[in-house]
Amino acid sequence: MPSSDLRPSALAPGLLLGDDVEIGEGTIIGGHAIIHSGVRIGAGARIGDHAQIRDGARIGARTVVGSFTSVDPEVTIGARASIQTRCYITGGTVIEDDVFVGPGVTLTNDNTMDRHDDSYVLRGAFLRRACRIGGGSTICPGVEVGEEAFVAAGALVATDVEPRAVVVGVPARKIREVPDEDLLERWR
Numbered sequence: 001m002p003s004s005d006l007r008p009s010a011l012a013p014g015l016l017l018g019d020d021v022e023i024g025e026g027t028i029i030g031g032h033a034i035i036h037s038g039v040r041i042g043a044g045a046r047i048g049d050h051a052q053i054r055d056g057a058r059i060g061a062r063t064v065v066g067s068f069t070s071v072d073p074e075v076t077i078g079a080r081a082s083i084q085t086r087c088y089i090t091g092g093t094v095i096e097d098d099v100f101v102g103p104g105v106t107l108t109n110d111n112t113m114d115r116h117d118d119s120y121v122l123r124g125a126f127l128r129r130a131c132r133i134g135g136g137s138t139i140c141p142g143v144e145v146g147e148e149a150f151v152a153a154g155a156l157v158a159t160d161v162e163p164r165a166v167v168v169g170v171p172a173r174k175i176r177e178v179p180d181e182d183l184l185e186r187w188r
Helices: none
Strands: 006-008 016-018 165-168 173-177
Antiparallel strands (some): 006 016, 165 173
16 A cells, blocks of 8 residues: 555554544554454444454444454444454454453354355354353354353354353253343343
């Protein structure tokens, strides 16, 4: 990119951004973070050290993306989400508002492990509003985790999780529902 296409960021002196990158007011970007072209980051977001936000990703206002986390191209993350350290958010993923993703979570999007032709469509996860994904969990391609659902740490989620379900294990299975007192509205 020619130097005439770069401009210094008012948020981090010396950081050069292409004209197609938008970073909202009050956003904090940690050291050695990499922000690719076409990225949009909402106001008040926090991007951790060594995080990578790839082409065309959208990060909502007041969302946290933890250190050493990788957000693939064309991912959408809503407002007030909390993506903890060392997560992999694969392409095609949609994460709605107020979602919590624990440390070391891996989201996947390719059931063939790259043994497909060009017609194959990669399918990221869909994490619905206020769901919680425990640390070290793996979410398989195309899985939808319902609103206010709870995925226990270390779970392997291979099928959709209904709203308010609590799932545990490998493979993940429902053991109960999230009680009313644990719903997000109670904690706001």
